[in-house]
Amino acid sequence: MPLFPQRFIEDLKHHADIVVVIQDYVSLKKTGATYKGLCPFHGEKTPSFHVNRDKGFFHCFGCGVGGDVFKFLELHEKSGFQDVVKQLAQRFGMTLPELEQNDEQRASAAEREGLLKVHEAATAWFRQQLASPAGSRIRQHIAARGVSDATGEALGLGFAPPGRNALAQALISQGYSQALLLRAGLLVQRDDGGVVDRFRNRLMIPISRDTGSVVAFGGRALDADQQPKYLNSPETPIYSKSRTLYGLNLSKAAIRERGFVVLVEGYFDLAQVYQAGVHAVVASCGTALTPAQAQQLRRFTAKVVLSFDPDAAGQGATAKSCEMLVAEGFEVNVAILPAGEDPDTYVRKHGPQAYGDRLKTSRPYLEFLLDRAAAGHNLNSDDGRVKFLSEMLPIAGRIPDVTVRDRFADRLAHKARVTDEVVRAEIRRAAAQRQTTLTARELPNFGQVTKAEKGLIWLLLHQPQSALAALDALDDGDLDGLPARSVLDLARQLNENSGFSPSIFLERLSSVDSQLVTAIASEREAHVTDADGCARIIKRLRCEREHTAIQREIDRLQELGAAQHGARIDALWARKKDLLQRIEGLI
Numbered sequence: 001m002p003l004f005p006q007r008f009i010e011d012l013k014h015h016a017d018i019v020v021v022i023q024d025y026v027s028l029k030k031t032g033a034t035y036k037g038l039c040p041f042h043g044e045k046t047p048s049f050h051v052n053r054d055k056g057f058f059h060c061f062g063c064g065v066g067g068d069v070f071k072f073l074e075l076h077e078k079s080g081f082q083d084v085v086k087q088l089a090q091r092f093g094m095t096l097p098e099l100e101q102n103d104e105q106r107a108s109a110a111e112r113e114g115l116l117k118v119h120e121a122a123t124a125w126f127r128q129q130l131a132s133p134a135g136s137r138i139r140q141h142i143a144a145r146g147v148s149d150a151t152g153e154a155l156g157l158g159f160a161p162p163g164r165n166a167l168a169q170a171l172i173s174q175g176y177s178q179a180l181l182l183r184a185g186l187l188v189q190r191d192d193g194g195v196v197d198r199f200r201n202r203l204m205i206p207i208s209r210d211t212g213s214v215v216a217f218g219g220r221a222l223d224a225d226q227q228p229k230y231l232n233s234p235e236t237p238i239y240s241k242s243r244t245l246y247g248l249n250l251s252k253a254a255i256r257e258r259g260f261v262v263l264v265e266g267y268f269d270l271a272q273v274y275q276a277g278v279h280a281v282v283a284s285c286g287t288a289l290t291p292a293q294a295q296q297l298r299r300f301t302a303k304v305v306l307s308f309d310p311d312a313a314g315q316g317a318t319a320k321s322c323e324m325l326v327a328e329g330f331e332v333n334v335a336i337l338p339a340g341e342d343p344d345t346y347v348r349k350h351g352p353q354a355y356g357d358r359l360k361t362s363r364p365y366l367e368f369l370l371d372r373a374a375a376g377h378n379l380n381s382d383d384g385r386v387k388f389l390s391e392m393l394p395i396a397g398r399i400p401d402v403t404v405r406d407r408f409a410d411r412l413a414h415k416a417r418v419t420d421e422v423v424r425a426e427i428r429r430a431a432a433q434r435q436t437t438l439t440a441r442e443l444p445n446f447g448q449v450t451k452a453e454k455g456l457i458w459l460l461l462h463q464p465q466s467a468l469a470a471l472d473a474l475d476d477g478d479l480d481g482l483p484a485r486s487v488l489d490l491a492r493q494l495n496e497n498s499g500f501s502p503s504i505f506l507e508r509l510s511s512v513d514s515q516l517v518t519a520i521a522s523e524r525e526a527h528v529t530d531a532d533g534c535a536r537i538i539k540r541l542r543c544e545r546e547h548t549a550i551q552r553e554i555d556r557l558q559e560l561g562a563a564q565h566g567a568r569i570d571a572l573w574a575r576k577k578d579l580l581q582r583i584e585g586l587i
């Protein structure tokens, strides 16, 4: 990524008032020193999204996102830093300076460009093969699966012929290098050094970004004995499986218009549903939806309808997708199909009208789970009610919106015939537990960040001078193993090199670290305000870590035989004594 000069970025940030910018998307109310509103990154009905104008950052206490004005636009618009800078410069009437781009950046931009072009060329070539006489068997195969010519056309279906290097020959003759084709995953290098087409004798399904650029392929086997049934492009600099949703390029306008999206599993489910006139459809392609894919969807809608086989509902990829979507604040409905049917077979058997009716009568996922769990337990017995509740409470605890969660609690209480206060309290407990597990996953060690580290981080934003002086007194060894090490390291680095300012600091933090920092900085007061005191605690913790390690080593040696290791043990005792004294001095 080319770089804008730091001075320009600082200038721009100075002009681009974070409250003004965020107010374009979120209505904010001033409450005390900060502004509050409904978080645009997760569904909520009571505001937990805070903007601090003076310090130039935002933070959501509901879902944990946070950062500066650039980060907000990057997340909200799903665009890169560069585009965000351009957008803000335009909005605030600043002229863009020349980009500083190094060789490596130029090379990777050129590579991505090359990869996109070669995918475009390959798509065109696969389509030609499908239209050629050699493709007639495949055209029949597609027709037999009930996919019309128009749908095939819309999906850009193609055919990779059986030859070992038909595609390679065609594209190399068009001027593409073998190296680029390998990089794109269109060719594979065999162990013996030979190079062959990855996709041979397959029905080719182009996978696109939502902008329409083809970035990968799925290849379906055409013969019964051909393995694997589906072969996919590998991950490349332009393709990440976990961030791509199949069909979004075709459906995004319809999703916006209809206000919801139908989520199906496979390519052919999508083809049938799309052909049935339900254009607001995407496919997860067999694996559980990832949060990154959910974020993609959220740009267009927060309502998802899943249609699947009732046996699949409570388990596997579908259940995981549902739970993740609920946890991400989506409104999730399920349209149950008869046992053994998927959208592909259902639409073909019963027609578009019947499928449309299934969608219309879809039910909220949570209700569906509730009824299913209730049916699985004897709610007339205490034992059954306890089992029912312990199955449902963790699910309830993952609902991010308090209002939705409370409503769900009422329904749970009603079914289990207990008072709703009991259920609500239990759910709050489950939700609190979930917060710790979630943060543990997303923010490494967030829960373990010590008070002293938190104190220093808070001070770095609110009283940087004292925090920097205290950090200066620490050395690398003191920071080793600290959960917030990367954050404190960055502050030290900036202080040494280019000069520290809270705004440069916020901008340079990784997304994960920025969540941690804005969470701490949003607290009205630091838990620990004495920066030197924090530094002392950090030094003491280091001594304690070393002390524990030495003790462990002494124990080990004594077990091996104090006689042989006497000298070593004595030396360790001396160091241990020394450390204890230092620890005393640091209290």
Ligand SMILES: [Zn+2]
Pocket: 039, 040, 041, 042, 049, 060, 061, 062, 063, 064, 065
């Ligand atoms: Zn949020």
